[in-house]
Amino acid sequence: MSYTVPAQTRIGHVHLKVSDLKRSLDFYCGLLGFELMLMYGEQAAFISAGGYHHHIGLNTWHSKGMPPAPENTAGLYHVAILYPERKDLAAIYKRLSSAGVQFTGFADHGVSEALYLNDPDGNGLELYWDRPREQWPLDAEGKMTMYTHRLDLAGLLRELEA
Template sequence: MSYTVPAQTRIGHVHLKVSDLQRSLDFYCGLLGFELMTKFGDQAAFISAGGYHHHIGLNTWHSKGMPPAPVNAAGLYHVAILYPERKDLAAIYKRLTEAKVQFTGFADHGVSEALYLNDPDENGLELYWDRPRDQWPVDGEGNLTMYTERLNLSGLLQELGK
């Protein structure tokens, strides 16, 4: 029997294994701007946007001092962090650029615009915003036609009015 997950279903949070909890907190809270909600000693922390109990869990339970997971292995490809508006994506792009963070890519997917980078443990991150649904690209039959094109970074920065 076929089943379709309800349209209102959301992915609630991600829990990442990290090798150095403080280094990860410096990155996620200090650089990306997440808020520390609670810590469990030097082994785990829960961080959020806007006071939610947690969007990201960070722990060293099985990974303290360990190297990053191999790229060519099964596992997490990236965590996607959705920003509410294009200007918010522009602001984090400017902040990360000024901090000399190395990006792994930039893309316009038609439905969204995205920045790609890695955290200190080489976990992939996608920072993105979704275009309004009525702007999503569709073909003549109304089928979604996502794509990957170069992101116009200067156009993105224009959102900041500078």
């Protein structure tokens, strides 16, 4: 029998294996600006935006001191962090660029604009904002389409001038 997940369903949180909890907290809280909600001993931390119990869990239960997972294996490709406004994406781009963070890519997908980078353990991150639904590209039949074009970084940064 066919089943469709309810439309209001959301992805609640992600839990990442990390090799060094302090280094990960420095990155996620100190650089990206997430709030530390709870330490679970010395092996795990729960962080969030806006006081939610946690959007990201970080743990060293099976990974303390271990190297990043090999790139060419099955597993999580990236975690996508949705920013509420284009201006917010511009602000984090400027902050990360000023801190010397290495990006792995930038893209305009039509429905969204995205920055790509890795956390200290090589976990892929996509920082993005969604365009309003009425601006999403449609094909000749009126179905949503997506593409990958170069992101206009200068245009993105102009958001901060307004």
